[in-house]
Amino acid sequence: MSSPSILVADDHPLFRNAVIHALRGALPGATVAEAASAASLGQALDARPDTDLVLLDLTMPGAHGFSALLHVRGEHPEVPVVVISSNEHPRVIRRAQQFGAAGFIPKSSPAETIGEAVTAVLDGGAWFPPLTVERSEQDAALAARLAQLTPQQFRVLLCLADGLLNKQIAHELGLAENTVKVHVTAILKKLECHSRTQAAVLVKSLEPEGPPVE
Structure with a gap:
């Protein structure tokens, strides 16, 4: 996908800028929008029905942990969501997968990893760090x-x-x-x-x- 539409949802402007910079490097033709809260995330998705991917932080205002992920998956099931979080605990990564995320990127990852993960998901795949926690029934x-x-x-x-x-x-x-x-x-x-x-x-x-x- 040469010119995907990507939505970066994170309440920290500096981190959003860093992610956008990584996306520009990996996907020069990408169109990138931003959201800083759960409410603005919903508004942005409604305003941009052509969104191809959401990069989602778990700790935005208005979100209860994985609630924003579940809400997006329920309201826009055709849009894959990649969680991007500073909480890299294996249990958190596994829960993101079980709650419908197409990928999980630790915030400590280099720009190259962000590009690799986003490209994999846009190509219809998934991208997660190695998982060491069993699936939870x-x-x-x-x-x-x-x-x-x-x-x-x-x-x-x-x-x-x-x-x-x-x-x-x-x-x-x-x-x-x-x-x-x-x-x-x-x-x-x-x-x-x-x-x-x-x-x-x-x-x-x-x-x-x-x-x-x-």
Whole structure:
């Protein structure tokens, strides 16, 4: 792919610039857009339906660990996502794979590695560091449950995790309060949760595990 459209989602401008520089070196014809939060990531994808690849940091504002990855995979399943993170713990890499990422690039990687990984994924493949952690059936089950949610229900779920009341969620998402109630009921049923608190705890489980590597 000679002129792919790539979206770099990271809240650190200096790191975004470094990634963009690496992309320019590996793919001189690439078109690159930027996002600095989970909200702007969604807006950028809606505005750029021709996006071929997303490079995604896990710790942006508005994201609960892997929630942004799951949201993109649910709302734009045709767009591959490569996680790029300073947390290189093997458990985090394995979870990214199980939650639908097409690749994982440690932030400590040289520019050549970024280019290699992006090229591999754009060619239809995958790119991960060697994995030493076994696949988790618990994560597989969690991903399957979350995949049942519509994009709007996923947004409502993230608001629940932030402790918002139905009225606040309605204001945040521009919905009628009764519509929020319907979504909450459906969310709890699909996730097999008995309470809003239990659903919030489930979202918290999406946080990466293992110490970040500086």
